[in-house]
Amino acid sequence: MAWFSLLMFGFMYLPIAVLAFYSFNDSRYSTGWKGFTWKWYQLFLSDSRILTALANSLLVAGFAVAIAAVIGTLMAVGLARYRFPGKQLYQSVAYLPLIVPDISIAVATLVFLAAVAIPFSGGLVQLGLGTIIAAHVVFCLSYIAIVVSTRINALDPHLEEAALDLGATPFQAFIQVLLPELMPAIVSGCLLAFVLSLDDFLISSFTTGGGVKTLPIEIFGRIRTGVKPDINALSVILITVTGFLFALAEYLRYRTEQKRQKRFQN
Amino acid sequence: MTADSPSRQTTPQALPKWLEPFFLLMPAGLWLLLLLVLPTLLIFELSFVPGIRPGQVVNPSGLDNYFRILHPDYLPVLWRSLFFSVSTTFLTLVLGFPVAYWIALKIPKQWQNFVLLSFVLPLWTSSLLRSYAWITILRPTGVLNTALSLVKIPPLDILNREPAVLIGMTYSLLPYMVLILYAALEKLDRRLLEAASDLGATPSQAFWQVTVPQSLTGIAAGALLVFITSMGDFVNPELLGGASSMTVARLVYNQFLGVTQNWGFGSALSMILTLVVSIAIALLLKYGDRSAASGV
Numbered sequence: 002m003a004w005f006s007l008l009m010f011g012f013m014y015l016p017i018a019v020l021a022f023y024s025f026n027d028s029r030y031s032t033g034w035k036g037f038t039w040k041w042y043q044l045f046l047s048d049s050r051i052l053t054a055l056a057n058s059l060l061v062a063g064f065a066v067a068i069a070a071v072i073g074t075l076m077a078v079g080l081a082r083y084r085f086p087g088k089q090l091y092q093s094v095a096y097l098p099l100i101v102p103d104i105s106i107a108v109a110t111l112v113f114l115a116a117v118a119i120p121f122s123g124g125l126v127q128l129g130l131g132t133i134i135a136a137h138v139v140f141c142l143s144y145i146a147i148v149v150s151t152r153i154n155a156l157d158p159h160l161e162e163a164a165l166d167l168g169a170t171p172f173q174a175f176i177q178v179l180l181p182e183l184m185p186a187i188v189s190g191c192l193l194a195f196v197l198s199l200d201d202f203l204i205s206s207f208t209t210g211g212g213v214k215t216l217p218i219e220i221f222g223r224i225r226t227g228v229k230p231d232i233n234a235l236s237v238i239l240i241t242v243t244g245f246l247f248a249l250a251e252y253l254r255y256r257t258e259q260k261r262q263k264r265f266q267n
Numbered sequence: 268m269t270a271d272s273p274s275r276q277t278t279p280q281a282l283p284k285w286l287e288p289f290f291l292l293m294p295a296g297l298w299l300l301l302l303l304v305l306p307t308l309l310i311f312e313l314s315f316v317p318g319i320r321p322g323q324v325v326n327p328s329g330l331d332n333y334f335r336i337l338h339p340d341y342l343p344v345l346w347r348s349l350f351f352s353v354s355t356t357f358l359t360l361v362l363g364f365p366v367a368y369w370i371a372l373k374i375p376k377q378w379q380n381f382v383l384l385s386f387v388l389p390l391w392t393s394s395l396l397r398s399y400a401w402i403t404i405l406r407p408t409g410v411l412n413t414a415l416s417l418v419k420i421p422p423l424d425i426l427n428r429e430p431a432v433l434i435g436m437t438y439s440l441l442p443y444m445v446l447i448l449y450a451a452l453e454k455l456d457r458r459l460l461e462a463a464s465d466l467g468a469t470p471s472q473a474f475w476q477v478t479v480p481q482s483l484t485g486i487a488a489g490a491l492l493v494f495i496t497s498m499g500d501f502v503n504p505e506l507l508g509g510a511s512s513m514t515v516a517r518l519v520y521n522q523f524l525g526v527t528q529n530w531g532f533g534s535a536l537s538m539i540l541t542l543v544v545s546i547a548i549a550l551l552l553k554y555g556d557r558s559a560a561s562g563v
Contacts, residue, residue: 002373003369005366005369006369006370009362009365009386010385012362012438012441013386013389013441013442014389015404016389016397016400016404017392017400019400019403019404019410020400020403023403033413072295072298075291075292075294076294076295076296078291079288079291079292080292083292085288091292091296094303100544100548101544102495102499102516102540102541102544103501104499104501104516105310105499105519105537105541106303106306108310108523108533108537109303109307109537110302111523112309112310112313112530112534113306116309117309136302138298139298139299139302139303142295171287199393200393200394200395202501202502203501203520217393217395220393220396220399221395224395224399224402224506232396235396236393236399236400240393243391243393244391247384247388251384
């Protein structure tokens, strides 16, 4: 059992190790080791198309996550707090992007933009970064809301009531009592959404236009035309960065977990 | 909510009570309506229009697009998609169960989280780059064949074929399976296993008659998640499968961004993909335990 599990660990890390190995290998085509080099990293860092695509991706992820964090948190609080006719429907629509394949959402968004949004807005809506962001907000929203709502369910419902009884306005109670309690969940939801947005290829490529490329679109185009050592270098950098974000998200979760346990002990 | 605590009405700048739910639920609701509900309804309508190309306006007229899937050119694509998903589900289950079992029952409690997280860490890397890494490994002069030639085994030509897609999908989805199985196995009551062995059960009897039934909900939830995710997978079949491994997701992509566009047919395919996923979820809700469904 232990041996088999270690083998599976090897399986999980093999592709990453292979990418890292070739990103330092001083040969374009060879499978064998031809000496250490930084040149693929230099090549990648001086490649303006990749850097523009990276900037686009960061912009999309940043804006989409920021919008989704606000409206997703409001939605999670609203869904936890109110009963209303059609709540079941609202809830299933809100979490639909977690289940429905990306490709289905991507084509639907494209058709909607091409057939409704662009003609009806008189050309005000144009395919490009704006439409990519709008489409990314949809799935970011679902992921952030689901992380936040698990936290709300674990909260003491009397906290906010106490604040209200002590004379806080609902707005003050929300900002000063509920929001700080939810913050760790919001942050880890945002990190998750950020990584998913950075990784998204399908929805971006269906909602982009005017030659705007995000990083996955650029990478996809290059992989199609063969193996490129500078892509190896890019992978290693991306893997390091996302690995760091992941560790950060886990650390934040761990720390709040510890805090909560301490509070219970006191 | 205590609706009538007296302090609440005293502050004039507070939102009126009935406005609160609108303030909380309206922004996300509008966004979802515009960019998820309307588009999906539109695709549904479009799926009844045969032979539509971008820019054309035609009235919905029938089920032609759905019947087209039964055409001998396209039916194998549907079967292949199902084959990939079922095989991936099976492979991740067989490979993932021992790992989840090992982490949940053999690793000391305080290390379990760390070991589990390091197992799923590769999940956080770009899916395109993971497929790309498999190209590097599986291509004719790649890592795998170089390693095989060292031990005098003839090279395997699996890139751009179905095995490569299965490897890529299994690799991508194994972490999800392990996460869900771990959650189920971690709750396993160990006293039952001790009781089984005290009563004379062999380890394999204990495994099949105690461990497996106890973790059945986790198995069902993990299988469902892997099945629906692999049904919609585009990147692995596209990059690792070559021309021979056309799947429904790739076919949909081609109907919209490919050379021969047909939005009506693409919409019908997309609806079918959603339908297959919904059937899988409905089956789980009907036959599975409710806790398994909420695990997804």
